[in-house]
Amino acid sequence: MKKALIIYGSPSLKGNTNALTNVFKENFNGQVSQINLFSTMQNEGIAPCNGCNGCNSKKGCVKNDEFDKILKDDYDVLVIACPIYMSNMPGPFWNLMSRFNFTFNNKVHLKQTISFKAKKGVLILVGGGSECKSLMGASNEDNPIRQAKYVCKKLNVDLENNIFLSLNTDKVPAINDVDVVERIKESAKRLSQQSESQNHM
Ligand SMILES: Cc1cc2nc3c(=O)[nH]c(=O)nc-3n(C[C@H](O)[C@H](O)[C@H](O)COP(=O)(O)O)c2cc1C
Numbered sequence: 271m272k273k274a275l276i277i278y279g280s281p282s283l284k285g286n287t288n289a290l291t292n293v294f295k296e297n298f299n300g301q302v303s304q305i306n307l308f309s310t311m312q313n314e315g316i317a318p319c320n321g322c323n324g325c326n327s328k329k330g331c332v333k334n335d336e337f338d339k340i341l342k343d344d345y346d347v348l349v350i351a352c353p354i355y356m357s358n359m360p361g362p363f364w365n366l367m368s369r370f371n372f373t374f375n376n377k378v379h380l381k382q383t384i385s386f387k388a389k390k391g392v393l394i395l396v397g398g399g400s401e402c403k404s405l406m407g408a409s410n411e412d413n414p415i416r417q418a419k420y421v422c423k424k425l426n427v428d429l430e431n432n433i434f435l436s437l438n439t440d441k442v443p444a445i446n447d448v449d450v451v452e453r454i455k456e457s458a459k460r461l462s463q464q465s466e467s468q469n470h471m
Pocket residue numbers: 280281282284285286287288353354355356357358396397398399400401402410437439440
């Protein structure tokens with residue numbers, strides 16, 4: 271059975287990000303777990319790197335929170351689902367990105383790297399149609415896609431063509447974005463299928 275880990279980046283558990291994340295969950299025939307980046311519960315969510323430099327002397331990151339679940343590497347599919355904020359990923363996603371600082375310090379001080387198994391990825395981005403021109407890259411979704419790809423690259427996740435954008439949620443709720451919904455369904459079903467070799471084992 272395939273395992274999916276969802277990195278959920280909206281503060282709303284009932285909005286557009288949630289609607290499309292649910293489409294994925296309902297069509298993924300496997301085990302799903304989720305990290306809510308906006309969670310304020312103790313030991314939930316992912317705190318930012320605070321430059322403690324623990325990773326100068328220990329492999330990985332010394333902080334203990336849900337970042338551990340990401341580094342555990344026990345999932346087959348990584349789903350990143352976020353709204354676009356200021357033409358970028360929301361603040362808590364930057365916490366997550368900053369935690370990969372350990373890779374630099376591990377390499378420089380310990381001459382070590384963590385290798386991750388090859389995995390598939392899905393990116394679900396929603397936006398309300400208005401952008402932040404002074405902070406954006408080539409387009410409203412350019413920086414968020416690059417930021418998601420950064421995390422995927424660090425974790426050996428291949429996004430293939432599984433990038434789903436619903437960028438007019440101010441006019442059309444994401445759940446009514448028929449084409450995107452259909453493509454997420456198809457992707458979830460495909461990614462939860464066992465590969466040929468696993469079927470014959
Ligand atoms: C602080 C903030 C900044 C936002 N900036 C953008 C933006 O730059 N581009 C955009 O398309 N939508 C922007 N939006 C709109 C949200 O991306 C949009 O409403 C989205 O559907 C919210 O998803 P949710 O319902 O899962 O929270 C912003 C919303 C907030 C609250």
